[in-house]
Amino acid sequence: MIPTGLKFNFEVFKIVDCGWGLRSWDPIRAGSFICEYAGDLIAEGEKEEDDFLFDSSRVFKSFKWNYELELVGEDASERVSKNNLSSSLVISAKKSGNIAQFMNHSCSPNVFWQLIAREQNGVWCTYIGFFAMKHIPPLTELQYDYGASRGGEKKMCLCRSKKCSGSFG
């Protein structure tokens, strides 16, 4: 069961060259649920690039936990297919979002996302949930990999990671 309320004291803070970013005043243990990506669900074919678009069909670099999570989440994926739930989501936080919209991209992320399925009043829906990839000390910026769009425009990356590829999107 994934808790949905916010469990940490978050802070939106200003970052040189990157606008706003998100961090927590509390430590976050590896694997902890951080928050969901809130916004408007965008139908296939109505996708327009904006700064606050989350698109699960982008290409994401795999990491150690992908494989482990697939095993742990077998039941969940079965439920997703049995209930005809979408296994791909496009969400825009441009008009209505939550703190997740302030999470910046990093080429060495400390946060990963997973599709989560949840039942509410007998109806199963899918959401995007963010989780800590490792132990995150207080006041560390929370960042995930935005992934690569197929053929979309790239932006210069200012994540300052040693492994920075120079661009994202």
Ligand SMILES: C[S@@+](CC[C@H](N)C(=O)[O-])C[C@H]1O[C@@H](n2cnc3c(N)ncnc32)[C@H](O)[C@@H]1O
């Ligand atoms: C979802 S918003 C993140 C919050 C944003 N920084 C703000 O001030 O509202 C995504 C936008 O933030 C900026 N951004 C995020 N990660 C970045 C990075 N690693 N390098 C440069 N700009 C970044 C880009 O303008 C991107 O389109």
